[in-house]
Structures are given as C-alpha cells and as structure tokens.
Amino acid sequence: MRIPFVSPARCRIAILGFGTVGSAVARRLTDPHSPHALQLTHVVDRRAGEKSRMLPASSRVRWTTEIDEVLTADVDVVVETVGGVEPAANWVRSALVAGKSVVTANKQVVARHGAALLALAERQGRQLRFEAAVGGAMPIVRTVGDGLAGDRITRIAAILNGTTNAVLSRMEATGCPLDDAVADARARGYAEADPTLDLDGADAAAKLSVLCALAFGLRVDPDAIPTRSTATIVPADFDRARLTGGTIRQLAHAEFDYTASTLTAWVAPAVVPRGSVFSRTTGAQNAAVISGEYSGDITIAGAGAGGDATAVAILSDVLAIARDRAAIVPAPVLTSDFTLQTSDFRLAEAV
Amino acid sequence: MRIPFVSPARCRIAILGFGTVGSAVARRLTDPHSPHALQLTHVVDRRAGEKSRMLPASSRVRWTTEIDEVLTADVDVVVETVGGVEPAANWVRSALVAGKSVVTANKQVVARHGAALLALAERQGRQLRFEAAVGGAMPIVRTVGDGLAGDRITRIAAILNGTTNAVLSRMEATGCPLDDAVADARARGYAEADPTLDLDGADAAAKLSVLCALAFGLRVDPDAIPTRSTATIVPADFDRARLTGGTIRQLAHAEFDYTASTLTAWVAPAVVPRGSVFSRTTGAQNAAVISGEYSGDITIAGAGAGGDATAVAILSDVLAIARDRAAIVPAPVLTSDFTLQTSDFRLAEAV
Numbered sequence: 001m002r003i004p005f006v007s008p009a010r011c012r013i014a015i016l017g018f019g020t021v022g023s024a025v026a027r028r029l030t031d032p033h034s035p036h037a038l039q040l041t042h043v044v045d046r047r048a049g050e051k052s053r054m055l056p057a058s059s060r061v062r063w064t065t066e067i068d069e070v071l072t073a074d075v076d077v078v079v080e081t082v083g084g085v086e087p088a089a090n091w092v093r094s095a096l097v098a099g100k101s102v103v104t105a106n107k108q109v110v111a112r113h114g115a116a117l118l119a120l121a122e123r124q125g126r127q128l129r130f131e132a133a134v135g136g137a138m139p140i141v142r143t144v145g146d147g148l149a150g151d152r153i154t155r156i157a158a159i160l161n162g163t164t165n166a167v168l169s170r171m172e173a174t175g176c177p178l179d180d181a182v183a184d185a186r187a188r189g190y191a192e193a194d195p196t197l198d199l200d201g202a203d204a205a206a207k208l209s210v211l212c213a214l215a216f217g218l219r220v221d222p223d224a225i226p227t228r229s230t231a232t233i234v235p236a237d238f239d240r241a242r243l244t245g246g247t248i249r250q251l252a253h254a255e256f257d258y259t260a261s262t263l264t265a266w267v268a269p270a271v272v273p274r275g276s277v278f279s280r281t282t283g284a285q286n287a288a289v290i291s292g293e294y295s296g297d298i299t300i301a302g303a304g305a306g307g308d309a310t311a312v313a314i315l316s317d318v319l320a321i322a323r324d325r326a327a328i329v330p331a332p333v334l335t336s337d338f339t340l341q342t343s344d345f346r347l348a349e350a351v
Numbered sequence: 352m353r354i355p356f357v358s359p360a361r362c363r364i365a366i367l368g369f370g371t372v373g374s375a376v377a378r379r380l381t382d383p384h385s386p387h388a389l390q391l392t393h394v395v396d397r398r399a400g401e402k403s404r405m406l407p408a409s410s411r412v413r414w415t416t417e418i419d420e421v422l423t424a425d426v427d428v429v430v431e432t433v434g435g436v437e438p439a440a441n442w443v444r445s446a447l448v449a450g451k452s453v454v455t456a457n458k459q460v461v462a463r464h465g466a467a468l469l470a471l472a473e474r475q476g477r478q479l480r481f482e483a484a485v486g487g488a489m490p491i492v493r494t495v496g497d498g499l500a501g502d503r504i505t506r507i508a509a510i511l512n513g514t515t516n517a518v519l520s521r522m523e524a525t526g527c528p529l530d531d532a533v534a535d536a537r538a539r540g541y542a543e544a545d546p547t548l549d550l551d552g553a554d555a556a557a558k559l560s561v562l563c564a565l566a567f568g569l570r571v572d573p574d575a576i577p578t579r580s581t582a583t584i585v586p587a588d589f590d591r592a593r594l595t596g597g598t599i600r601q602l603a604h605a606e607f608d609y610t611a612s613t614l615t616a617w618v619a620p621a622v623v624p625r626g627s628v629f630s631r632t633t634g635a636q637n638a639a640v641i642s643g644e645y646s647g648d649i650t651i652a653g654a655g656a657g658g659d660a661t662a663v664a665i666l667s668d669v670l671a672i673a674r675d676r677a678a679i680v681p682a683p684v685l686t687s688d689f690t691l692q693t694s695d696f697r698l699a700e701a702v
Contacts (some may be wrong), residue, residue: 148667275626297658320500
C-alpha cells in the first residue's frame, strides 16, 4: 500500500469474518508496511476465541463474537467478509445505520440488496464499496462504474468464477474428467468442499447482476439470469471444441439494447476461440471484455480469487474511504423497466 | 454516459482547445444522450471564429480566443486538450487558482507539473483529474492510482504510444519499411505530420513518468528516462525477432526495488514473445501489465488514441467531479530520494 495518497486522518477498521479473505486483510493491516492511519481495531468471528491466536498479540485487536460490539465502538470502516446473504446483509445495514462506512466482498449481498444499501449509505453520509465482490484483484467495479462512466457500455463478456475456470482449464490441459479437475482445484485451495454454486453459474450470475447495475443501470435479479451448469462438461466436449479451433470456458455475458430496452444475459460454458483473451485465461484468473459505444473493447484480466488478491481490492476501497471520509457517493437509480431476454440463451461462440 | 450516478447538480464546462480530442468531447456534451446536468458553456480556441461552425448553433456555446474569459466565467470544470507544456500548464494553474476543477488529457503537463498542480488543486478545494493523459480510454490512471492502491506495485510494462504501435504492427503484418508504415498510420489518422515524439519514446516516457508517480510515489523527470528510438527499426529486425519466436513493440518499462530504492525505467523497441498480450496488441491499441506483490499481474488493454476514446476518459473524469464537487483529493507526496538505474537499459525481452 502506498502512503502518498492516504489522508493522515486515523481510520479505525473492524473485520467481520476471519476466513481466507478476512484473515488476509487482517495480515495486511497488521504488517509493518500498512499506513499508520489504518488501524485494525476489531475482528468479529463466531470462533473468535480460537482464531485470536492467528494475529500477533502486539496487534492489540479486540476479538469478539458479537457484531453489536462493533456497532457501538469507535470504528470508521467495517469490512464484511462473512459471505452469504444473511446475516451478512443485515450486518452491512446495521453498520451503515450505526454510521460506519462498509467495504464488502459479498457479491450476493450487493447483487440482492446493493441498490437499497447504497441509498442507505448516501442518506447516512457514509460509503459502501464493493470492488472485491466482482473479479478479485481485477478492478472491474471501478472500471465499469467509474472509469468508463463516460461511455455507453453495450456489452460485457467475462470469466467471473475462478474456481470453474481452474476446473475447465485443467480439463483442457490434462484431458481429465471434471471430478478430477475439481479435486485438483480443491487441493490448490481454489475450490470449496462443495463447488456447486461455482459450477452451476449462480456465483457468476450474482456478479453479472452487479455489473448490469453498474454498466446499464438495470435492476437484475441474479436468480432470473439464465444459467447452464458446467458440471456436465466432459472431456469429449473439449475434443469437439478443439475441432472448431476453440476451447471451453464458463462465460458470463450481458448485452443491453438501449433502443429496445432488452437485456440478453446468461452464464454458461461456452466455446471460446483459441487465442482469445478467454482461452488464454487459465487457473483461477478472471478476465472481462467491456464494449463501449465510444471506446470500443476494453480488456481487463487478473487474479479472480485468493485471499491476498481479494484483500488488495478491499484495502483499495478502505484507502478510498480513508482519503475522503465525507465523500458524497450518490446511490444509483436502477430501472426494472426492461425485458430480460431468455429465449436467446445458448452456448454462444463468444469472442 | 449513464445518468444514474450523476448528481443532478448543474455542472458548467469549458473546453480549452478544439482539436481531435476537444471536438470529440464537445460533440458528446452537445448530443442528446448527454446528462442534462453537464452543460458545455465555453470553447477556447485560437481559431474560435472559423471553428464555431463545427457545433450546432442550438448548443449555445460561447466561443472565444481568450482563456481569461473562462477564468472569470461561471464555469465549474475546465477541460484542457491543448497539448504541449506551455501555455497549457499555465492555463491549468490559472483555472485552479480561479476555483475551477480541471480535467486534462495532457501527459506533458501532468508529468512535469502534476505534483505541484495537484497540491494547488487540494489547497483550492478543487480537483485535477487526468485519466486521458495515459492510455486513452484504457482506465490505467484509476487502476494504478486507486484500484490497486491496496497493493505494493513492483513493475509496470506497457505499450503507451498508439502511433508507434500502429507503425510497428503494420511493419510486422506487411513487411514494409518504417516510412511506409508511418504514412499508413498518418492516412488512418493515428499519426501526426511529425511523429518524432511518438517514435523516439518521449511521449511514452512522459506517460511512464506519470505512472511512476502513481505506482511508486516517485518524482521522475520524463527527460531522465532512457529512451531508444523506434525510428531505426527495419524489416530485418522483425525477421530476427521472428526467429526467436517474438515480434517488436515499443515498450515502456518501470520496475521499482523498494529495498534498494532503485528504479529501472526505459522506453524502447523490445522483442516481445508471440502470444503475449503485447504481441497481440495491434494498431493504435494500448496495453499494460501491472505487477503487484499481492495481486500478481493485472492486465488492461484498449483503445490508446483517437478522439472518441480519449473523450470517454475525459467525460468519466468530468462525471466523477460532477458527482462530488467538494471531494477532497489529497495531493501525492512524491519522493526524489531514489536511484534511477540507467546502466541496465537494453532491448529487453519483455514478457
């Protein structure tokens, strides 16, 4: 982290959830490179007792199992890394009501409650930031919501699930069946015990819903996005893809026709051409091609998973809040007045 | 442009310079898709008289040859697209002193006077934004300065000059001599009448200097960055590169050793491996690989030149200012306390 752009004002931070991501953030905040202004003061975890040994005693962090303790404490920013919709959404809401800014890595909370929570944050004069919810360290939330705000984005095609991508690129490289590739991903720490939400597309659909809000201003229920599971892909599918000069990746795709107010969105295993950015995306990497009416295609790629990479996105958000605690972040006004096209759902030969 | 994230507060805009970029910004601001809050009120150009016909009369823009008229007018944001160091730097300074926020596309001004101008902007409680100064529509300023602020960036390798890239990728594709490729780039509108600053590396060195400030917190004189000209590249160089499985691109490279406080930086034609993101970057595209200690490699690529693409970066900056006119943007504190290593300057075989 670079100190130059950090305001010297003290910023007290609480982390909710001490799993892979939460502990990576805690390690960064307690290491000597961390700007002095950023102080980790609280960790909330239901196994606070046994986990408290995982940080040096010198860090003087208060460990607790009670979110309420953070809500009433002198804390500026709450970092939510709990995952799942509840109680995480309720904790984010409570933190904003208590006057804290919030940084979350939780795509489900942002996809389902983001607009309401952002409106709450604006009313409270606080910030809700969520770069880590989509694309790990790849700063796609800023790119779509801020860096390309001056364009009219028409299309997003992306690899948004690192686990599934690690499985598919392993199958491609070794010819092994899906179960073996899943076991390999698990051994490398890329996959949970149950990777169903990854393979079936629900994880990528939640992230795509967040991107549709940022890119097109649309309120898209993640459950309404058609998905086709990657779990049924077999080695023979790769052989067929190879014959047409391609390979297979789980793609998340969204395209908005502004004239017809029609959104085409899906998550599915798709044949991607060899040499395309998607075929070259292997392991737990993520990649996205964002098409704008005026800027053409912008490509972005990087580590899509892992504690350290996700912690970069979280800490960048914390630094943005620390820089300007009184920043006004207007909540988006999303529209539901569009047609979600589901008939066109297919295994597209994406670029 | 998307209205959702724009504050409804009126934002009055003056454009300095009505060339390729300035006119593209003006067209966007006067087209029906532009958010009502953004109002183009002034254009300053030394040929204001004859150019004023290029915008519809209905746009009610005030054309003038006098910067002073803008300084005393009810204008919120000044967009500087004049280019060159002077008078542009002085105009940016005057606009900030007059209480305007400034958006500039001018890499020379940012590279040479950025730190002082950002400090002035902070004192004035105004903003100076410069996404368009590096990488065209590719949001690399935000990615390095904001999106990856939570990492320790160790290395940047990038194609930052669209003109030179168009020339080299044309030579690669057709086997033609450099002069023919320059003529072709000129015919396509990618090259100025005199592309010396592009080919010799001065343009990319200015952009690299800006990135070194953002990534490493270093004050790097762009003239101190070693450059080797691309103007001497001949078709036989491509043949040799091909034998080693590569091709030639003008690369800008910066690597900072935090322990030794040593910066290695250069701009030169370099052999890049086939299949790398750089070899796949053709025409006037730009690309960058940013390496962080915690996030690994982040790749970003997109249109590096052209009025419409550059206008996207400018308008995104204008929207960020319009969203929060009172935002506090602390100026960077850059250090000159480092060694710029020039002995290691070579035609590197970059990744």
